[in-house]
Amino acid sequence: MITRFAPSPTGPLHLGHAYSALLAWERARAAGGRFLLRIEDIDQGRARAHWETQIYEDLRWLGLDWEVPVLRQSENLPAYRAALAALWARGLLYPCRCRRRDILEAASAPQEGGAPLTGPDGILYPGTCRDRPGARQGPLPQDVALRLDMARALEALGETPLAFTETGAGPDGAQGEIALSPRQLIETVGDVVLSRREMGTSYHLAVVIDDAAQGVSEVTRGRDLFEATAIHVVLQRLLDLPSPRYHHHRLIRDEDGRRLAKRDDARAIAAYRAEGVSPAELRDMVGL
Numbered sequence: 333m334i335t336r337f338a339p340s341p342t343g344p345l346h347l348g349h350a351y352s353a354l355l356a357w358e359r360a361r362a363a364g365g366r367f368l369l370r371i372e373d374i375d376q377g378r379a380r381a382h383w384e385t386q387i388y389e390d391l392r393w394l395g396l397d398w399e400v401p402v403l404r405q406s407e408n409l410p411a412y413r414a415a416l417a418a419l420w421a422r423g424l425l426y427p428c429r430c431r432r433r434d435i436l437e438a439a440s441a442p443q444e445g446g447a448p449l450t451g452p453d454g455i456l457y458p459g460t461c462r463d464r465p466g467a468r469q470g471p472l473p474q475d476v477a478l479r480l481d482m483a484r485a486l487e488a489l490g491e492t493p494l495a496f497t498e499t500g501a502g503p504d505g506a507q508g509e510i511a512l513s514p515r516q517l518i519e520t521v522g523d524v525v526l527s528r529r530e531m532g533t534s535y536h537l538a539v540v541i542d543d544a545a546q547g548v549s550e551v552t553r554g555r556d557l558f559e560a561t562a563i564h565v566v567l568q569r570l571l572d573l574p575s576p577r578y579h580h581h582r583l584i585r586d587e588d589g590r591r592l593a594k595r596d597d598a599r600a601i602a603a604y605r606a607e608g609v610s611p612a613e614l615r616d617m618v619g620l
């Protein structure tokens with residue numbers, strides 16, 4: 333059994349991260365497995381070295397250990413590029429030059445009625461750039477966002493079954509074998525971005541490639557990423573990668589029931605450390 337904790341060094345780790353990391357580490361230990369740490373720093377505009385240093389300090393303080401060297405996604409860009417090239421060669425990607433505002437406007441056009449649909453990747457892409465003549469020809473373009481043509485991708489997969497195993501619980505308690513419907517993928521997930529202009533990859537692509545490259549057999553992560561798993565399974569099938577099983581866990585919430593975010597500095601592990609809270613007390617606070 334190999335699992336991982338994959339934080340982004342774009343802010344302090346908070347109680348929710350502490351729970352996720354501790355849970356993954358304990359599940360690995362209970363199974364006699366391995367626990368890996370991965371630094372998800374593809375957003376170089378927001379990633380900072382001092383946040384990465386603090387991640388190591390916080391996790392060590394919690395009593396965790398992990399294998400070295402730690403994989404940093406910013407050092408793995410050629411692997412993401414190779415996967416993009418393979419999908420491009422099959423005509424499954426197209427360049428997209430829409431700005432956020434264009435997407436919002438097109439998605440909320442009056443004839444569509446009401447608020448734009450949102451999926452696990454934000455607003456459902458209205459398809460503006462999908463059928464531009466000649467856009468899928470030539471070599472893999474650089475410096476432009478690349479979207480997956482979801483309908484074509486599913487067509488390419490044909491009868492391949494789309495499903496994953498959930499050992500935790502989805503938002504409605506879903507567990508066991510979770511089957512994915514191609515129609516739902518088209519209607520509620522759509523043409524997700526696989527490469528952002530300034531990153532040369534995206535969260536979805538990088539996470540799928542790295543989980544496979546690191547031999548991760550169980551992805552332990554928060555329930556907020558349950559919907560994104562559908563995207564990950566499609567990418568695994570397209571790239572011929574094995575699917576790990578998924579253990580989506582409950583989220584740690586504040587007193588008002590909102591889930592914690594990076595901006596909740598008051599709930600940063602470092603803030604509790606500075607106040608003299610012990611690792612055992614912190615475990616207690618997250619219900620472990």
Ligand code: GLU
Binds near residue numbers: 339372552
């Ligand atoms: N890097 C993501 C985050 O900080 C986690 C991704 C994952 O566990 O799949 O939320």
